[in-house]
Amino acid sequence: MEIHPLIDPFALRFDGSIAMTGNLDMGDNNIVNCEQIGVTGDTDLIDLSSGALTINGTVASGTNAVTSGSKFSYKTAAITPTYTGIVEVVADSGNPMPANLEAGVMVDIAYDATDTSPANWVTAGIFIVKPTGTLSGVRGDLSVGLHGGVQATISNNGAGNIASLQGLQFGCQNDANFVGGGAAKTAQSLSTTGARVGSTFGFSGRTISNYADVENYGINVNAKIDGTYNSSLAGLNYGGYFQTTNGEDGGSGSITSYGVHIDACATGNAVDNSWGLYEANGRDNALAGNTRIGGTTAPTYACDVAGDIDCSGTYRTGGTAGHASATFTTVDGKTVTVTKGLITNVV
Numbered sequence: 001m002e003i004h005p006l007i008d009p010f011a012l013r014f015d016g017s018i019a020m021t022g023n024l025d026m027g028d029n030n031i032v033n034c035e036q037i038g039v040t041g042d043t044d045l046i047d048l049s050s051g052a053l054t055i056n057g058t059v060a061s062g063t064n065a066v067t068s069g070s071k072f073s074y075k076t077a078a079i080t081p082t083y084t085g086i087v088e089v090v091a092d093s094g095n096p097m098p099a100n101l102e103a104g105v106m107v108d109i110a111y112d113a114t115d116t117s118p119a120n121w122v123t124a125g126i127f128i129v130k131p132t133g134t135l136s137g138v139r140g141d142l143s144v145g146l147h148g149g150v151q152a153t154i155s156n157n158g159a160g161n162i163a164s165l166q167g168l169q170f171g172c173q174n175d176a177n178f179v180g181g182g183a184a185k186t187a188q189s190l191s192t193t194g195a196r197v198g199s200t201f202g203f204s205g206r207t208i209s210n211y212a213d214v215e216n217y218g219i220n221v222n223a224k225i226d227g228t229y230n231s232s233l234a235g236l237n238y239g240g241y242f243q244t245t246n247g248e249d250g251g252s253g254s255i256t257s258y259g260v261h262i263d264a265c266a267t268g269n270a271v272d273n274s275w276g277l278y279e280a281n282g283r284d285n286a287l288a289g290n291t292r293i294g295g296t297t298a299p300t301y302a303c304d305v306a307g308d309i310d311c312s313g314t315y316r317t318g319g320t321a322g323h324a325s326a327t328f329t330t331v332d333g334k335t336v337t338v339t340k341g342l343i344t345n346v347v
Contacts, residue, residue, distance in 0.1 A: 059071065059073070060072075060073045060074075060075070061073070061074040061075075062075050070106075105125075107125055128145060129143045129145050131143045148167065148168060150165045150166065152165055170194050170195040171194055172192045172193055173192070174192055178190050197218055199216055199217060199218050201214055202214075221239055221240060223238055225237050243259065244257045244258070244259060262276045262277060290302055290304060291303055291304065292304040292306065293305045294306035294307035295307075311340065314340045314341050315342050316341070321341055322338070322340070322341020323338045323341055324340075324341075325338060325340055326338050334346055334347065335347050
């Protein structure tokens with residue numbers, strides 16, 4: 001071991017081993033360009049066979065500066081984001097996240113989609129839970145792939161404050177020109193989805209039997225209101241809220257916009273009942289536009305029916321019921337049968 005504090009850039013250098021029974025205090029100096037620090041003798045840079053590693057500063061991979069507030073950082077882009085986090089992964093210098101955004105875990109990744117190899121699957125994070133075994137006794141079991149939320153205690157001072165709490169937010173955007181291949185739906189196709197959810201109960205080749213109560217939800221939403229509501233303004237509670245907006249610049253193409261589009265519903269095999277839309281509680285429903293029943297052609301009237309109508313009540317016009325069920329004879333001798341305001345037979 002050699003000590004050359006005046007002529008050597010290192011105050012302490014040793015080529016062999018050193019034994020310590022206390023602590024090593026480096027002050028403001030660092031350990032740089034070392035082969036390894038360890039106690040097990042393998043090739044890891046830092047290897048602890050037991051105990052814990054305490055870091056009061058930051059840990060960074062690469063030479064890019066760690067964002068203020070972050071503790072663990074991996075950056076391939078020389079950019080200082082305007083947000084903070086416990087863990088940050090930054091590989092996108094062209095389109096940084098918005099300013100004034102704070103994140104516990106932040107991932108910002110850019111990749112080159114021009115690769116000619118098979119389709120890429122790039123994700124900012126993967127969360128998978130794989131429970132196994134057999135449940136026994138009277139107990140419940142809950143496995144959650146991703147769990148999060150906002151638990152706030154926010155008050156306001158009545159001066160136009162706005163607080164928006166969102167338990168989960170996803171977005172998808174393609175900021176580039178996109179040229180199709182010519183004919184409709186050829187090789188060039190672009191699909192963007194804000195959030196895609198899938199749920200599968202069981203597996204092909206498996207059997208569900210005995211008193212198994214199967215409930216499978218693609219999305220299960222409960223919008224709940226608690227507390228005492230004394231506001232002079234009417235509150236709104238949505239189990240689901242959907243809207244489409246148009247920011248198109250005025251091109252020559254044609255776009256069809258759906259507020260809600262329900263595609264094919266399961267049928268066949270053990271599926272005895274299949275509903276496209278089902279309202280079970282007898283609540284009022286309102287449709288402001290024209291509605292077609294029995295087809296998908298654009299409707300012309302407020303209620304446009306393609307097919308038969310079976311009415312178990314009374315037909316009304318302007319709220320007034322038609323003639324009660326009766327049979328009468330016209331002046332020319334014909335017998336007319338009226339059922340609940342509707343002429344059902346003339347002989």
